[in-house]
Amino acid sequence: MQRHFFAAGALAAALTMPAGYAGAAEPSTAHLLPSAVTIHIKDFKYRPNQVTIHAGDRVTFINDDSEAHTATSDDTSFDSEGLDSGDTWQHVFAKPGTYRYFCELHPYMKATLVVLPAGAPR
Numbered sequence: 001m002q003r004h005f006f007a008a009g010a011l012a013a014a015l016t017m018p019a020g021y022a023g024a025a026e027p028s029t030a031h032l033l034p035s036a037v038t039i040h041i042k043d044f045k046y047r048p049n050q051v052t053i054h055a056g057d058r059v060t061f062i063n064d065d066s067e068a069h070t071a072t073s074d075d076t077s078f079d080s081e082g083l084d085s086g087d088t089w090q091h092v093f094a095k096p097g098t099y100r101y102f103c104e105l106h107p108y109m110k111a112t113l114v115v116l117p118a119g120a121p122r
């Protein structure tokens with residue numbers, strides 16, 4: 001299943017890549033808004049695995065893996081939905097709290113995001 005998915009993705013990429021494409025590229029981040037922290041998804045892990053931000057901060061998630069992933073909170077307050085390889089997702093955390101999140105496709109992937117009140121010392 002996974003092997004088949006990967007092969008189909010590689011074929012689609014080969015069909016849509018412009019001439020001169022030379023292998024895996026870094027995800028383009030030019031379209032992203034400034035954010036307080038960037039969480040990379042790589043090797044089936046969220047990196048960093050725990051981050052602390054302030055209410056109102058924007059967080060960027062980048063899927064640097066060859067597999068699709070999500071960042072989905074345990075309390076359903078946020079959900080990136082499926083991020084394919086190279087996809088990015090941004091979310092503003094308005095409400096202080098400790099948010100545990102995971103990947104819906106690989107539920108053993110877990111991480112924590114702590115949102116402090118705006119202006120609070122870390």
Ligand SMILES: [Cu+2]
Pocket residue numbers: 044068069070103104105106109
């Ligand atoms: Cu995953």
